[in-house]
Amino acid sequence: MFTKRKKLWILGGALVILLVGGLTIAGMQDKGLAVQVATVGREDLQSKVSANGKIQAVTKADISASIMGQVTKLAVKEGDRVTKGQFLMEIDPRSASAQSDAMRASLLAALSDLNSSSANLNQARSDYERAKTNRAAGIISTSDLEHAKTAFDTARAAEESLRRRAEQAKANLNQSHVGLGFSTITAPMDGTVTARRIELGETAVPGIQSQPGTVLVTISDMSKVEAEMEVDEASIPTVKLAQKAQVRIDAYPNQTFDGEVTEVGGSPILKASTNEAIKFKVKVWIKNPPLTIKPGLSAQADIFTGSREKSLAIPIQSLVTREIKTKPGEVPTPGAPRDEEGVWLFDAKGKTKFVAVKTGLLGDLNVEVIEGLKGGERVITGPFRILRDLKGGEQVREDKSKKKDDKKDEKKG
Numbered sequence: 586m587f588t589k590r591k592k593l594w595i596l597g598g599a600l601v602i603l604l605v606g607g608l609t610i611a612g613m614q615d616k617g618l619a620v621q622v623a624t625v626g627r628e629d630l631q632s633k634v635s636a637n638g639k640i641q642a643v644t645k646a647d648i649s650a651s652i653m654g655q656v657t658k659l660a661v662k663e664g665d666r667v668t669k670g671q672f673l674m675e676i677d678p679r680s681a682s683a684q685s686d687a688m689r690a691s692l693l694a695a696l697s698d699l700n701s702s703s704a705n706l707n708q709a710r711s712d713y714e715r716a717k718t719n720r721a722a723g724i725i726s727t728s729d730l731e732h733a734k735t736a737f738d739t740a741r742a743a744e745e746s747l748r749r750r751a752e753q754a755k756a757n758l759n760q761s762h763v764g765l766g767f768s769t770i771t772a773p774m775d776g777t778v779t780a781r782r783i784e785l786g787e788t789a790v791p792g793i794q795s796q797p798g799t800v801l802v803t804i805s806d807m808s809k810v811e812a813e814m815e816v817d818e819a820s821i822p823t824v825k826l827a828q829k830a831q832v833r834i835d836a837y838p839n840q841t842f843d844g845e846v847t848e849v850g851g852s853p854i855l856k857a858s859t860n861e862a863i864k865f866k867v868k869v870w871i872k873n874p875p876l877t878i879k880p881g882l883s884a885q886a887d888i889f890t891g892s893r894e895k896s897l898a899i900p901i902q903s904l905v906t907r908e909i910k911t912k913p914g915e916v917p918t919p920g921a922p923r924d925e926e927g928v929w930l931f932d933a934k935g936k937t938k939f940v941a942v943k944t945g946l947l948g949d950l951n952v953e954v955i956e957g958l959k960g961g962e963r964v965i966t967g968p969f970r971i972l973r974d975l976k977g978g979e980q981v982r983e984d985k986s987k988k989k990d991d992k993k994d995e996k997k998g
Contacts (some may be wrong), residue, residue, distance in 0.1 A: 631889060640879070654676040905973075
């Protein structure tokens with residue numbers, strides 16, 4: 586009986602020891618801040634700039650009126666194919682024609698006055714020559730000679746003035762012919778009528794080329810189209826001519842189109858308000874557009890700005906910025922950076938250590954490390970609330986629950 590009781594006591598004690606030991610080990614395992622960790626390795630990186638914009642023809646012509654008048658003939662509608670020189674519309678030519686007639690009458694009047702003035706000049710010249718002869722013979726006085734010379738000079742000046750007036754009248758007539766020609770509008774190029782903002786009977790108003798409200802018809806060559814994108818100021822330095830791109834057009838879901846950068850704006854797009862972000866215009870030529878594409882369609886483009894093979898990389902979320910600490914009594918160098926980029930390492934002792942890094946190419950999820958790491962290090966990737974408050978030397982432990990959840994999601998997928 587005693588033996589059995591003794592055995593029970595021994596068994597109970599062993600269980601207590603095991604339980605206490607297990608709790609101690611568990612406590613040791615739970616010691617420190619729970620963080621997510623990633624191992625620094627190499628991978629292929631592809632950086633890109635994403636932007637939104639609109640589809641437009643590479644070559645287009647916005648046609649405005651050069652004279653004011655009512656549209657009396659209209660021969661095209663949106664979607665029509667036209668060829669260079671084809672008649673598009675007529676603006677009432679009666680006003681221009683009347684003006685041309687008035688200019689012709691003015692020219693005739695000026696020419697008539699010029700003829701009369703030329704006759705007067707010839708007469709004054711003859712009188713002056715005769716007066717010089719008579720004065721030399723002593724027949725007339727010096728005063729009579731001077732009167733004859735004055736009459737000649739006056740007639741010559743009058744004739745010159747009327748000659749210039751006749752030339753001006755002739756120029757005005759020629760200009761009126763040009764204005765009369767403006768009443769007939771023809772296509773300046775082959776293409777498609779992509780916009781018509783005037784109706785038969787409406788009044789066309791002259792305006793600056795492409796000024797909103799004065800454009801009557803837009804003709805576009807839709808055989809070659811581009812996406813005009815708006816790229817923010819932080820990304821524009823990496824965008825260069827001839828870079829490849831992929832374009833997505835909302836009207837053609839689940840399709841991508843190859844593109845190439847053909848223009849990078851050198852000045853910001855004018856903003857409607859001061860609160861808008863600064864953006865630059867970038868044009869991407871679309872190599873394989875669908876036949877039914879139309880200008881004005883919404884588009885998104887990924888412009889590929891660089892790539893690296895087998896590049897040393899870290900997750901973007903592991904990269905932090907902190908203020909550069911100065912030693913007591915040390916004066917910061919004027920103009921020197923005040924912040925530095927780096928990562929928090931999970932060292933072999935389970936402590937945090939900050940390492941400054943120099944980054945390069947930015948991929949979708951990872952960023953290239955040029956200096957500061959060699960590969961194989963374990964960097965802390967989160968959570969952000971812990972990364973934000975780390976000072977260095979904290980005890981941490983790897984939170985593996987997230988990895989388990991990821992594996993479950995992979996199995997479900």
